[in-house]
Amino acid sequence: MTDAVVDTDSSAKTDLGNDDQLEKVAPRKSIDLTRPAIRVAADRKPSSLVDGDPTPQRDGESVAMAAPVPNAMAALGPEDHQQWPTPDVTLFVTGQQHGYIEPCGCTGLENQKGGVARRMTLMDQLKSNGWNLVPIDAGNLIRRTGKQAEIKFHRSLEALRTMKYRAVGFGPDDLRISSSDLLLEAADDGDPDRSIYASANVVLYDPSFMPSQQIIRQSGLTIGVTSVLDPAAITSAMSDDIQVLPPIDATKQALQRIRAESPDFTVLTFFGEEDAAADLVRAIDGFDLVVVAGGYGEPTYQPQPIEGSQTRMILTGSKGMYAGLVGLYRDAPMRYARVAMTHEFEDAPAMRQLMAEYQNQLKNLGLEGLGLEPIPHPSGIAFTGSEACGKCHTTAYDVWEFSMHFEATEHLVHPGERSDVARHFDPECLSCH
Numbered sequence: 001m002t003d004a005v006v007d008t009d010s011s012a013k014t015d016l017g018n019d020d021q022l023e024k025v026a027p028r029k030s031i032d033l034t035r036p037a038i039r040v041a042a043d044r045k046p047s048s049l050v051d052g053d054p055t056p057q058r059d060g061e062s063v064a065m066a067a068p069v070p071n072a073m074a075a076l077g078p079e080d081h082q083q084w085p086t087p088d089v090t091l092f093v094t095g096q097q098h099g100y101i102e103p104c105g106c107t108g109l110e111n112q113k114g115g116v117a118r119r120m121t122l123m124d125q126l127k128s129n130g131w132n133l134v135p136i137d138a139g140n141l142i143r144r145t146g147k148q149a150e151i152k153f154h155r156s157l158e159a160l161r162t163m164k165y166r167a168v169g170f171g172p173d174d175l176r177i178s179s180s181d182l183l184l185e186a187a188d189d190g191d192p193d194r195s196i197y198a199s200a201n202v203v204l205y206d207p208s209f210m211p212s213q214q215i216i217r218q219s220g221l222t223i224g225v226t227s228v229l230d231p232a233a234i235t236s237a238m239s240d241d242i243q244v245l246p247p248i249d250a251t252k253q254a255l256q257r258i259r260a261e262s263p264d265f266t267v268l269t270f271f272g273e274e275d276a277a278a279d280l281v282r283a284i285d286g287f288d289l290v291v292v293a294g295g296y297g298e299p300t301y302q303p304q305p306i307e308g309s310q311t312r313m314i315l316t317g318s319k320g321m322y323a324g325l326v327g328l329y330r331d332a333p334m335r336y337a338r339v340a341m342t343h344e345f346e347d348a349p350a351m352r353q354l355m356a357e358y359q360n361q362l363k364n365l366g367l368e369g370l371g372l373e374p375i376p377h378p379s380g381i382a383f384t385g386s387e388a389c390g391k392c393h394t395t396a397y398d399v400w401e402f403s404m405h406f407e408a409t410e411h412l413v414h415p416g417e418r419s420d421v422a423r424h425f426d427p428e429c430l431s432c433h
Contacts, residue, residue, distance in 0.1 A: 087327030095138025095293030134356025140171020169227025224258030
């Protein structure tokens with residue numbers, strides 16, 4: 001596979017600040033003094049996970065760790081990124097959108113997290129405060145098959161490109177759509193150098209069509225990113241044009257290419273179970289951070305140590321309900337915060353427009369154009385309507401008439417909180433309403 005190099009170096013000044021609570025660690029002789037070293041110390045390791053020197057070496061480089069403090073991990077809670085000194089670069093990490101391009105709103109938007117419209121608003125707020133963002137997604141944008149899933153896949157990637165994502169991986173549900181649709185997006189119209197996808201072990205047709213890693217140069221730092229899809233996470237048949245290679249050998253090759261670019265920080269996104277991700281980074285030394293999607297729990301408050309490895313692990317959570325912020329500093333340890341995509345973030349106009357275009361596309365296609373046909377009742381009897389039922393079931397009808405269910409379809413035609421975009425042509429909405 002080839003690699004993609006993206007250079008968007010920014011000359012904007014950042015306020016590095018100081019943090020008296022972060023302990024200074026003396027550099028090892030193995031540090032390459034010709035370039036700044038990123039120190040990875042998002043949280044202190046419990047003493048049971050530290051053996052001897054707290055500054056482990058890795059292939060000629062050193063990763064400075066904060067001094068071990070017993071049981072410190074259990075005591076650490078969530079971080080408030082608004083209290084950080086401005087990072088030199090911030091990884092903006094998402095994954096496992098699982099088809100939830102926006103919260104449905106059925107229980108009130110104030111009670112639901114997620115949505116690309118809120119995500120973009122957070123990005124815009126950070127950028128306006130001088131933060132240099134590198135957005136990364138661990139994959140699994142969709143969850144169903146068929147024409148609507150393909151449309152949502154393309155619209156989701158349109159959203160990621162609008163938000164200037166730099167590296168995207170595959171989830172198992174992504175591979176259920178046609179290989180031609182995947183290749184269209186992953187190879188970016190046949191130009192792998194423009195692709196935002198990077199996968200160490202997913203091959204579409206030929207390895208030359210898509211990069212196995214992304215090399216991102218921003219604000220004077222070089223960040224290498226690759227992704228892995230655990231074959232064990234694949235539960236449905238795929239096209240014969242798609243290969244999912246054994247992770248260990250494929251990841252080693254991608255990491256070798258990343259190391260050739262002398263990165264300051266290396267990231268692996270992994271779709272699968274946490275234990276499988278931990279096993280992989282124990283087998284392959286060289287990643288500073290592994291981002292795991294595929295589970296259904298919430299992200300942890302702090303990056304987790306992996307016993308037997310110097311790699312730290314963070315989780316994306318499910319349904320795109322959280323974004324992870326990984327602050328990188330030239331002269332201070334890495335910092336991490338999870339941010340819930342709540343109603344406190346207003347919808348970004350660009351993403352609202354994308355939602356409207358998506359719904360209009362569904363409307364123009366209609367159910368037939370989406371490959372959906374009504375199934376007649378086996379008896380041949382047609383639906384007679386609510387009023388006909390109510391003539392006999394008077395009590396039930398009276399209760400139903402004054403319930404929320406009575407206006408279930410009306411809520412799609414005129415959504416109370418998003419009245420500018422109707423959703424009654426969306427089969428995913430109709431299936432519940």
